[in-house]
Amino acid sequence: MPSHIGRARFEGLPEDLRRALINARHANRWSQRELASRVGLPQVHISAIETGKVAPRFNTLLNLVRILGFDLLLVPRPLVPAVQSLVRDSAHPGSQDTAEDERPLYTTEDAE
Amino acid sequence: MPSHIGRARFEGLPEDLRRALINARHANRWSQRELASRVGLPQVHISAIETGKVAPRFNTLLNLVRILGFDLLLVPRPLVPAVQSLVRDSAHPGSQDTAEDERPLYTTEDAE
DNA sequence: CGTTTCAATATGCTTTACTATATCAAACTT
DNA sequence: AAGTTTGATATAGTAAAGCATATTGAAACG
Numbered sequence: 001m002p003s004h005i006g007r008a009r010f011e012g013l014p015e016d017l018r019r020a021l022i023n024a025r026h027a028n029r030w031s032q033r034e035l036a037s038r039v040g041l042p043q044v045h046i047s048a049i050e051t052g053k054v055a056p057r058f059n060t061l062l063n064l065v066r067i068l069g070f071d072l073l074l075v076p077r078p079l080v081p082a083v084q085s086l087v088r089d090s091a092h093p094g095s096q097d098t099a100e101d102e103r104p105l106y107t108t109e110d111a112e
Numbered sequence: 113m114p115s116h117i118g119r120a121r122f123e124g125l126p127e128d129l130r131r132a133l134i135n136a137r138h139a140n141r142w143s144q145r146e147l148a149s150r151v152g153l154p155q156v157h158i159s160a161i162e163t164g165k166v167a168p169r170f171n172t173l174l175n176l177v178r179i180l181g182f183d184l185l186l187v188p189r190p191l192v193p194a195v196q197s198l199v200r201d202s203a204h205p206g207s208q209d210t211a212e213d214e215r216p217l218y219t220t221e222d223a224e
Numbered sequence: 225c226g227t228t229t230c231a232a233t234a235t236g237c238t239t240t241a242c243t244a245t246a247t248c249a250a251a252c253t254t
Numbered sequence: 255a256a257g258t259t260t261g262a263t264a265t266a267g268t269a270a271a272g273c274a275t276a277t278t279g280a281a282a283c284g
Contacts, residue, residue, distance in 0.1 A: 059167045
């Protein structure tokens with residue numbers, strides 16, 4: 001098999017999620033190596049996840065987001081907008097926050 | 113190297129999540145085969161996921177929960193209780209719901 | 225009875241997450 | 255300048271997800 005025919009099979013995490021991860025890491029002022037050692041993953045893997053070259057297993061991602069101060073919640077479709085605005089509200093720039101900025105939370109782009 | 117020393121390495125999804133998945137499937141009155149064909153996974157895999165023999169990749173799980181009428185949202189730790197009660201509230205039996213019951217949403221058991 | 229449906233298990237195979245290591249070019253530090 | 259940090263890339267190996275198929279057993283039918 002030729003080596004580079006269709007390299008478009010990998011999906012990687014949804015863009016929004018990836019950006020949220022990067023933002024969260026920045027908010028904590030952690031380097032990829034910092035985060036990596038905390039999660040117990042090699043730095044290589046953090047890079048791969050953030051750049052979309054890898055779609056981690058759920059448990060791996062769960063560890064990641066928890067160490068970043070987040071959690072992954074299962075929420076019924078109809079409630080998604082409510083939860084999202086709730087989250088957005090709490091991240092408002094009115095007062096001062098714990099870290100830099102944690103803005104664009106994972107928008108659940110559904111295209112179907 | 114002996115190959116069968118500790119077979120306790122598999123984690124599988126968190127119990128609560130697994131139960132939520134099963135409940136959601138039942139709520140839709142779908143068999144594992146039904147769900148499997150909708151998601152595009154073999155029934156074997158659904159069984160393995162539900163019984164905790166497999167920890168799927170995030171994207172796989174995301175497909176699953178979306179077809180089941182849910183979504184996976186990234187929410188900041190401090191907001192988790194609020195979101196959870198919001199979700200719990202919306203599942204109240206006041207009116208009549210689309211399907212059976214969708215109770216115990218994924219409790220985020222952290223053991224750090 | 226036999227048949228169907230459901231869930232779970234088993235085997236073999238392919239793909240890929242994950243591990244470990246080393247390297248690299250930029251940016252920042254001293 | 256030399257040295258460090260950061261993010262990314264490369265290679266190679268192992269473990270496990272995912273695919274396909276067949277089978278099992280139990281429960282609910284006829």
